[in-house]
Amino acid sequence: MSGNLNLTLKVWRQKDAKSAGRFETYKVADISTDMSFLEMLDVLNEQLQNEGKEPVAFDHDCREGICGSCGLMINGHAHGPDRATTTCQLHMRRFHDGETIVIEPWRAKPFPVIRDLVVDRSAFDRIIQRGGYVSVNTGNAPEANSTPVPQPNQMTAMDAAACIGCGACVASCKNASAMLFVGAKVSQYAVLPQGRPERERRVLRMVAQMDEEGFGACTNTLECEAACPAGVKVSNIQRLNREYLRALFLGTGPEPSAED
Amino acid sequence: MKWFIEACASSIGRKVITGLTGLFLCLFLLIHLTGNLNLLGGEAKFDAYANFMHANPATPILEIGLLAGVFLHVAMALGLAMKNTSARGDSSYAMVRSKRGGDHVMSKVMVYTGLVILVFLLLHVYQMRFMKFGAAKGLCATGEPCFNSTIDVLKHAPTALFYILACVLLIPHVAHGFQSAFRSLGLHNERYNGLFNKISYGFALAVMGGFISLPVWALIKF
Ligand code: FES
Numbered sequence: 001m002s003g004n005l006n007l008t009l010k011v012w013r014q015k016d017a018k019s020a021g022r023f024e025t026y027k028v029a030d031i032s033t034d035m036s037f038l039e040m041l042d043v044l045n046e047q048l049q050n051e052g053k054e055p056v057a058f059d060h061d062c063r064e065g066i067c068g069s070c071g072l073m074i075n076g077h078a079h080g081p082d083r084a085t086t087t088c089q090l091h092m093r094r095f096h097d098g099e100t101i102v103i104e105p106w107r108a109k110p111f112p113v114i115r116d117l118v119v120d121r122s123a124f125d126r127i128i129q130r131g132g133y134v135s136v137n138t139g140n141a142p143e144a145n146s147t148p149v150p151q152p153n154q155m156t157a158m159d160a161a162a163c164i165g166c167g168a169c170v171a172s173c174k175n176a177s178a179m180l181f182v183g184a185k186v187s188q189y190a191v192l193p194q195g196r197p198e199r200e201r202r203v204l205r206m207v208a209q210m211d212e213e214g215f216g217a218c219t220n221t222l223e224c225e226a227a228c229p230a231g232v233k234v235s236n237i238q239r240l241n242r243e244y245l246r247a248l249f250l251g252t253g254p255e256p257s258a259e260d
Numbered sequence: 261m262k263w264f265i266e267a268c269a270s271s272i273g274r275k276v277i278t279g280l281t282g283l284f285l286c287l288f289l290l291i292h293l294t295g296n297l298n299l300l301g302g303e304a305k306f307d308a309y310a311n312f313m314h315a316n317p318a319t320p321i322l323e324i325g326l327l328a329g330v331f332l333h334v335a336m337a338l339g340l341a342m343k344n345t346s347a348r349g350d351s352s353y354a355m356v357r358s359k360r361g362g363d364h365v366m367s368k369v370m371v372y373t374g375l376v377i378l379v380f381l382l383l384h385v386y387q388m389r390f391m392k393f394g395a396a397k398g399l400c401a402t403g404e405p406c407f408n409s410t411i412d413v414l415k416h417a418p419t420a421l422f423y424i425l426a427c428v429l430l431i432p433h434v435a436h437g438f439q440s441a442f443r444s445l446g447l448h449n450e451r452y453n454g455l456f457n458k459i460s461y462g463f464a465l466a467v468m469g470g471f472i473s474l475p476v477w478a479l480i481k482f
Binding site: 175234 | 439
């Protein structure tokens with residue numbers, strides 16, 4: 001079909017966490033420009049299977065940009081060249097015929113490669129477990145007017161909660177810092193009344209876990225904001241810093257206390 | 261209290277300390293420049309200023325404060341740089357490109373500009389405070405009139421060039437560091453982003469321009 005793409009793919013292949021990885025070069029032909037990037041990888045995998053070879057492992061689930069599983073480093077860009085776009089929402093029309101595409105997994109010490117393009121992002125889960133929750137029993141949906149929330153706070157919380165935990169911030173940061181992720185998670189609670197009970201404890205605990213996992217620290221390069229498929233803003237990192245300092249001077253420490 | 265000390269050693273704690281000491285050093289730069297501009301006023305004016313500083317009982321205290329500030333700033337920044345380098349892990353990307361565009365280079369060169377500035381600082385303090393440079397008498401550390409010895413240092417071409425280089429490198433260092441410090445302190449927000457950036461560049465250019473003018477003036481005039 002005319003207008004379809006013939007591409008050369010350089011894909012990171014790695015058997016498991018312990019093995020050394022390497023790039024393999026594959027050719028795919030007749031790729032429709034209407035395909036998503038993941039559909040193009042599906043075509044590659046079918047081809048590999050037909051040749052009796054091992055398909056390329058990559059993470060994906062919803063394929064509609066909301067689950068955050070599909071992170072890939074595409075030609076040096078987290079989630080490919082577009083802004084505010086996940087890999088699954090990236091279309092092949094963004095590439096041209098004859099192009100070589102380099103596909104790598106996220107690289108960060110806290111995100112070890114499990115296989116090929118799949119990394120273990122459970123470090124994020126452990127950060128959430130440490131403090132990314134509210135302990136008040138919310139029960140059934142409450143009457144909306146019983147807890148008034150100013151509209152700007154709703155917007156801030158909602159924008160922060162747009163984070164899908166894909167890890168593109170870590171992947172694109174020169175320091176592999178997770179502060180945009182942690183900033184978003186801390187922010188979404190900090191500005192809402194429901195998040196107040198653990199406000200101080202939460203930020204201290206989540207930052208402690210973030211450091212324990214071995215993520216870097218923000219140097220305000222702002223690459224994370226550009227890479228974030230959900231449009232989470234670096235102002236969340238500033239709020240994280242502010243919340244942290246606030247907790248340091250006003251809070252009673254990372255452990256629960258009667259004074260909270 | 262243990263958790264409080266741990267918190268100061270956390271990545272945010274260390275960034276805050278780097279930022280605060282950085283702002284303190286920015287303030288010092290401003291004061292140092294204001295004082296040094298007396299050089300342009302000639303021997304009598306500069307020696308009067310030097311005398312005032314030497315006779316001032318606050319000077320040794322400020323010196324210790326500065327030393328502590330520089331030490332903390334360098335120690336925190338180097339610690340963070342090491343942590344940040346190790347966070348990428350063993351294998352780095354075959355290909356990385358910026359989606360942000362713009363002046364992202366600034367934050368990437370902080371450690372390198374910082375290290376050159378540190379070397380400059382050691383040399384500068386040694387030359388101005390502890391060394392008899394050139395023919396002129398007078399040593400700042402002993403409280404003697406030091407206009408001539410200062411000029412001797414500044415008009416020594418290799419020294420002057422290195423001083424100028426250090427000041428040029430300080431421009432991106434201060435321009436990024438100044439606004440970065442406000443971010444680390446959580447004082448930055450979207451409303452002021454543009455303003456903070458402009459102030460950072462303005463401050464860095466103005467202060468460094470002032471410092472650079474001194475060796476340039478000495479080279480031309482003497
Ligand atoms: S697969 Fe769910 S966000 Fe891409």
